[in-house]
Amino acid sequence: MTTGRPTRARSHRRPRRRGIRVLLALVAVAAVLGIAVVAVPMLRPAGPRPLFQMPVSCGETWQLSTYPGHDDYDVDFFPTEGEAWGRPVLASYAGTVTVAGINGSLGSRTPENPEGARGRGGGYWVKIDHGGKWETQYLHMLEPPLVTVGQKVAQGDQIGRLGSTGNSGAPHLHYEQRRGWDKVETRFDGTPSGITTDEREQILRRVSNNCPAVS
Numbered sequence: 001m002t003t004g005r006p007t008r009a010r011s012h013r014r015p016r017r018r019g020i021r022v023l024l025a026l027v028a029v030a031a032v033l034g035i036a037v038v039a040v041p042m043l044r045p046a047g048p049r050p051l052f053q054m055p056v057s058c059g060e061t062w063q064l065s066t067y068p069g070h071d072d073y074d075v076d077f078f079p080t081e082g083e084a085w086g087r088p089v090l091a092s093y094a095g096t097v098t099v100a101g102i103n104g105s106l107g108s109r110t111p112e113n114p115e116g117a118r119g120r121g122g123g124y125w126v127k128i129d130h131g132g133k134w135e136t137q138y139l140h141m142l143e144p145p146l147v148t149v150g151q152k153v154a155q156g157d158q159i160g161r162l163g164s165t166g167n168s169g170a171p172h173l174h175y176e177q178r179r180g181w182d183k184v185e186t187r188f189d190g191t192p193s194g195i196t197t198d199e200r201e202q203i204l205r206r207v208s209n210n211c212p213a214v215s
């Protein structure tokens with residue numbers, strides 16, 4: 001025998017290689033399409049900023065705060081009057097609920113047992129998609145959210161009750177506004193909150209204008 005391969009074998013191999021090439025080409029096309037489906041919406045610019053309102057009841061004064069290690073732009077809401085536990089948490093703006101569940105673990109902090117075991121992460125939380133890549137999220141709620149995934153909410157609808165589930169020291173609402181992948185400075189009623197960095201402690205006060213629409 002010589003080292004040359006029989007022509008018969010070679011002629012058999014060719015169609016098989018062609019088949020593999022076609023298959024690889026199809027896989028490549030599918031991959032490019034898959035990436036495009038994911039990437040194109042990401043590259044699309046965000047829509048106009050919704051006129052967000054504070055996630056708490058109309059006319060109430062709340063403390064907005066942050067502390068070192070929190071995360072830039074994150075806002076913790078504490079009421080300045082009355083009991084914090086169980087206070088209504090309201091949708092900042094109309095949208096569709098995309099998350100309503102548990103982030104991390106709940107722990108066991110309740111009004112009856114405020115020093116109970118600390119949980120991890122956000123506890124009971126909700127995320128709302130407002131369209132145009134704008135989202136808000138609401139953490140540490142007392143009980144399972146009052147809304148479900150896919151539900152449409154209007155501005156001011158109650159989505160849960162304020163609590164201390166997850167990694168929370170005291171009953172409060174942790175709140176974020178996001179544009180695409182990025183957290184941004186929260187704005188309420190068109191005015192920036194002023195909480196931009198977690199490099200230092202900040203405590204502000206603001207009155208909620210999350211009020212029922214007058215018709």
Ligand SMILES: [Zn+2]
Pocket residue numbers: 070074075076173174175
């Ligand atoms: Zn927080």
